[in-house]
Amino acid sequence: LIEMQDIRREYHMGDQTVHALRGVEFSVERGESLSIVGPSGSGKSTLMNMLGCLDTPTSGAYRLNGVDVGSLSKNALAEFRNRQIGFIFQSFHLLPRFNVMENVGLPMLYAGVSAVKRKEAVEEAIRLVGLSDRAKHKPNELSGGQRQRVAIARALVNKPSILLADEPTGNLDQKVGWEIIHLFQRLNEEQGVTLIVVTHDMEVAKTTRRRIEIVDGLIRRDAVNERA
Amino acid sequence: LIEMQDIRREYHMGDQTVHALRGVEFSVERGESLSIVGPSGSGKSTLMNMLGCLDTPTSGAYRLNGVDVGSLSKNALAEFRNRQIGFIFQSFHLLPRFNVMENVGLPMLYAGVSAVKRKEAVEEAIRLVGLSDRAKHKPNELSGGQRQRVAIARALVNKPSILLADEPTGNLDQKVGWEIIHLFQRLNEEQGVTLIVVTHDMEVAKTTRRRIEIVDGLIRRDAVNERA
Numbered sequence: 214l215i216e217m218q219d220i221r222r223e224y225h226m227g228d229q230t231v232h233a234l235r236g237v238e239f240s241v242e243r244g245e246s247l248s249i250v251g252p253s254g255s256g257k258s259t260l261m262n263m264l265g266c267l268d269t270p271t272s273g274a275y276r277l278n279g280v281d282v283g284s285l286s287k288n289a290l291a292e293f294r295n296r297q298i299g300f301i302f303q304s305f306h307l308l309p310r311f312n313v314m315e316n317v318g319l320p321m322l323y324a325g326v327s328a329v330k331r332k333e334a335v336e337e338a339i340r341l342v343g344l345s346d347r348a349k350h351k352p353n354e355l356s357g358g359q360r361q362r363v364a365i366a367r368a369l370v371n372k373p374s375i376l377l378a379d380e381p382t383g384n385l386d387q388k389v390g391w392e393i394i395h396l397f398q399r400l401n402e403e404q405g406v407t408l409i410v411v412t413h414d415m416e417v418a419k420t421t422r423r424r425i426e427i428v429d430g431l432i433r434r435d436a437v438n439e440r441a
Numbered sequence: 442l443i444e445m446q447d448i449r450r451e452y453h454m455g456d457q458t459v460h461a462l463r464g465v466e467f468s469v470e471r472g473e474s475l476s477i478v479g480p481s482g483s484g485k486s487t488l489m490n491m492l493g494c495l496d497t498p499t500s501g502a503y504r505l506n507g508v509d510v511g512s513l514s515k516n517a518l519a520e521f522r523n524r525q526i527g528f529i530f531q532s533f534h535l536l537p538r539f540n541v542m543e544n545v546g547l548p549m550l551y552a553g554v555s556a557v558k559r560k561e562a563v564e565e566a567i568r569l570v571g572l573s574d575r576a577k578h579k580p581n582e583l584s585g586g587q588r589q590r591v592a593i594a595r596a597l598v599n600k601p602s603i604l605l606a607d608e609p610t611g612n613l614d615q616k617v618g619w620e621i622i623h624l625f626q627r628l629n630e631e632q633g634v635t636l637i638v639v640t641h642d643m644e645v646a647k648t649t650r651r652r653i654e655i656v657d658g659l660i661r662r663d664a665v666n667e668r669a
């Protein structure tokens with residue numbers, strides 16, 4: 214499903230260059246579950262943005278479903294992202310002037326889904342993350358963990374086939390955090406959703422079948438998780 | 442040092458009222474170290490905003506150094522906050538158009554400290570959180586954990602006597618996260634800084650002498666941490 218070959222990403226800042234990714238290579242089968250771990254600043258979010266078609270590599274190839282992502286038109290890319298990929302951002306990226314229902318429903322609005330169907334799917338997604346009693350709040354009227362859960366609900370509402378979660382439990386207590394991780398596991402095991410989770414929580418990292426370790430823009434290790 | 446009596450905070454939204462804090466009472470001695478834990482949405486950040494003089498209660502009294510905070514003028518409050526309190530926000534609140542050095546130096550700029558002294562203190566604070574090689578980056582040129590560390594460095598630069606940290610390690614890997622927590626412990630034990638940390642990480646919560654549990658806007662438990 215996913216093939217990354219010699220992926221590099223550089224940022225040019227005046228006379229300095231930051232090499233965020235230095236030749237990353239791996240592939241992911243449909244329906245796999247994998248976690249990505251590594252030190253702060255090592256390139257995990259940069260890699261997730263590549264995977265989610267939100268950023269293009271400085272060099273290297275990214276094939277998704279056999280198609281070279283770099284060759285797709287902007288429109289084809291946007292459509293694929295909207296329909297197939299659910300992305301939970303590390304910094305949430307909620308729209309401040311819209312409430313929870315509107316933020317969660319956004320991917321369906323873009324997909325042209327009817328208002329009736331949107332309402333039903335949004336209410337279900339909000340219920341799954343425990344925010345039914347906050348449906349009309351705006352982001353600045355929510356706690357940090359509630360905002361994180363809105364970002365999670367929004368990523369799930371279009372029933373994507375690929376779920377990219379960048380540190381989805383960083384602002385959540387143990388109980389709610391595990392409910393979210395178990396929800397992801399169900400989506401992966403029962404519905405075949407391909408699951409990629411970046412996390413700093415080593416307990417969360419143990420719940421996936423495979424783990425990739427990134428250090429300084431390179432894959433240091435890529436192995437099956439040993440059962441605890 | 443800190444005395445909270447029957448602190449309540451309500452948010453009025455149309456015909457509904459959210460009771461974020463429902464009568465919180467506790468006191469903190471100078472030089473104490475305590476953690477605040479509890480479910481997402483239970484009122485921890487709201488309480489931190491009260492403690493940091495960034496928000497006023499709907500009712501109840503907050504005495505800081507024997508002074509009723511509610512009776513202080515805006516200017517007196519702002520000055521006390523700037524000189525005595527270091528606040529690490531759950532969502533960082535960095536200024537997007539300024540780089541790391543400028544963001545970290547802001548509290549000293551407000552305090553009227555000379556440019557020479559600011560530069561020295563800022564470089565030291567940035568060094569302590571491991572960001573010396575990112576000094577000229579702007580927030581959108583940083584990883585999530587790097588932004589969190591800028592927020593931490595900024596809270597420390599004025600050498601505050603009270604450090605309020607709202608989920609300071611949520612975006613950090615184990616190694617860097619523990620460096621930060623040990624830094625806080627040193628400030629508390631060696632320099633008598635009063636330390637209050639909100640955290641979802643139970644390992645971090647064990648590092649303070651005392652723990653307060655908040656559930657649904659009320660203190661459920663307030664006890665000395667048993668040694669592991």
Ligand SMILES: Nc1ncnc2c1ncn2[C@@H]1O[C@H](COP(=O)(O)OP(=O)(O)OP(=O)(O)O)[C@@H](O)[C@H]1O
Nearest residue numbers: 354356357358359452461481482483484485486487
């Ligand atoms: N401006 C507001 N208007 C209405 N409700 C609000 C507002 N700000 C916060 N709330 C509500 O107050 C409650 C407490 O929020 P608070 O941010 O203190 O929670 P928290 O314990 O810090 O949660 P988390 O662990 O998720 O960060 C939440 O349920 C939230 O929805």
Ligand SMILES: Nc1ncnc2c1ncn2[C@@H]1O[C@H](COP(=O)(O)OP(=O)(O)OP(=O)(O)O)[C@@H](O)[C@H]1O
Nearest residue numbers: 224233253254255256257258259582584585586587
């Ligand atoms: N726009 C940019 N310009 C320059 N450097 C950047 C830019 N964006 C990111 N970087 C740098 O690229 C590196 C990788 O960033 P990335 O966000 O992928 O890290 P990360 O592994 O997700 O870290 P964290 O665990 O802290 O979230 C970081 O060192 C960061 O400073």
Ligand SMILES: [Mg+2]
Nearest residue numbers: 258303584585
């Ligand atoms: Mg990141």
Ligand SMILES: [Mg+2]
Nearest residue numbers: 356357486531
């Ligand atoms: Mg909070």
